[in-house]
Amino acid sequence: MGPAPYLVSRFNGSATYLDGKITLPVTIGRDRAAQNVMAEFLVMDVPSVYNVIMGRPMIHQIQGVVSLYHQMMIYVSDENHSERIQGSQEVVRKCNYLKPSKVRRDDKDDEEKEKKQDRSTKKQKDLSASAHGTPT
Template sequence: MTFSAADCRGVTFPHEDPLVIVATIANHDVPRTLVDGGNGANILFRKAYNQIKLKPKHLMLVPYPVSGFNGASTYPDGKVLLPVTIGRAEAARNVMTEFLVIDAPSLYNVIMGRPMIHDIQEIVSTYHQMMMYVLDVGYPERIEGSQKEA
């Protein structure tokens, strides 16, 4: 899997934008999904959890705190295992993903961390505003990010 100059079409330069995509989680399109290889967990923010119409009874206890980049710790509301689809139709990758549900303000609805990045065998290029991933059938595919949403 490689990126080329053609993958930069439509990207506004110069930029330092993060990669933000739309993911399908529990059969709901979830915009403002931040792809963050520096995050050791997948995070679903409580506001998005509620918008997907999931109930508190779906949450499993998380007995440990998580730390933010400022060093502050918070306990998640819980964790939940949900189906996630990246891409559409023949270009789809489907995985079951564990999310920590966090009740905190965020510009994003979801943070896709290393666990999901590894599960879908994803390669990220914030420069190209694109990621490549391996389809359910084993072939590579691309998905573009949204600089507007970033």
Template sequence: MEGIEFPHNDALVVTLRVANSIVKRVMIDGGSSADVLFWSTFKRMKLDEKEIQPNPTPIYAFEGMKAQPIGDVTLPVIAAGKTLFVTFVVVDAPSAYNAIMGRNWIHRMDGEASTRCQVIRCISEDGRTTIDIKWDQVEARRCYSIATNPKAATSQQSEDL
């Protein structure tokens, strides 16, 4: 747990390769039943809107707010030496994050996510070793700042992936 200041209350935020983009500010959320890609991120990734499939099922945020997805898109996510095709729910909503990876992705990665240790420990393809996906403390704290300052959210969302 080198480099982690205790006690901390940071979200588990990592950087992942999604399709052909390096995407920062990806929150790992074991409480989420969906993998979410935010519309602003989708547009910055310059993905083809024609790839989005209709999804009539609304999703609900932790505070109970209902959001109607734009649709679903399936994209490759590369991490810890594995490539998984993930179906993201594309949502047009403000967020400090570019994407949220939920339980399904964590389990498919053969991973254990630890917010305390700020790591996702995954079993390698051959099952012999573990590979760690480490947190990005700078981005985690940036997300916290965006989430707690609405003025910052507007300016930060339009920045890099």
């Protein structure tokens, strides 16, 4: 991974520094419909429902045409055939309900453990006080 010393605007309008950039082999489609390219990705450590966001340079490289309305991308395969990738509304709905990143999930787990521990400590005090006949 190489350095990428510049700010990127996030979806919420704030800016963040990149962790770096990396060039990786990408295969779009399968079998005869495959298009193999080397694509550059910017790396950020932020909670997101996306694994990858394809930018204009990659879409241009695969000669892609994107239709948001149809949730589809048409591209040219390695064998020079027009191929398409169709989106799925069902998958989009599932993405909207994904949990946040592992770091944030661990924080929530710690908070839940603390709340549970506080409740059990309070129960023990209540039981101890009632055993001695003292009101709580």
